[in-house]
Amino acid sequence: MAFKDTYTPPPMDGGAEFIGKEEKAELVASAVELPITGVRFKASTKQGWSDQYFLDCILDGEPRTLTVAAGSGVTTRDDLCEKLRDYFKTDKTPVPVTLRKEGNALLIDLV
16 A cells, blocks of 8 residues: 555644635725634745734634734734743633734724
8 A cells, every 4th residue: 555545644734714805805895703712823935925823713603713924013013922821831712913004004802
């Protein structure tokens, strides 16, 4: 039996479907409350790509993942993501947020 016949790849981080650009725009426009259930950080391994925060959330009853750039100059968003990472180390209670745009930046507001 070949290796490829026995290999099972590990699940993606979080295992949830990513929230795309169009869905992000809808969330901003409708100010839907989004419960965040976890935050992960991933440093970029590719030159020219930004580090990312992965925010695990629930959207329409399904687990989803929202990504935002880290270290892109939106210091309030970076600070909130770091504080949420610390929070979820000891407490698993979801944190409700809404999304809004300010210029080109996607901002995260606590509800």
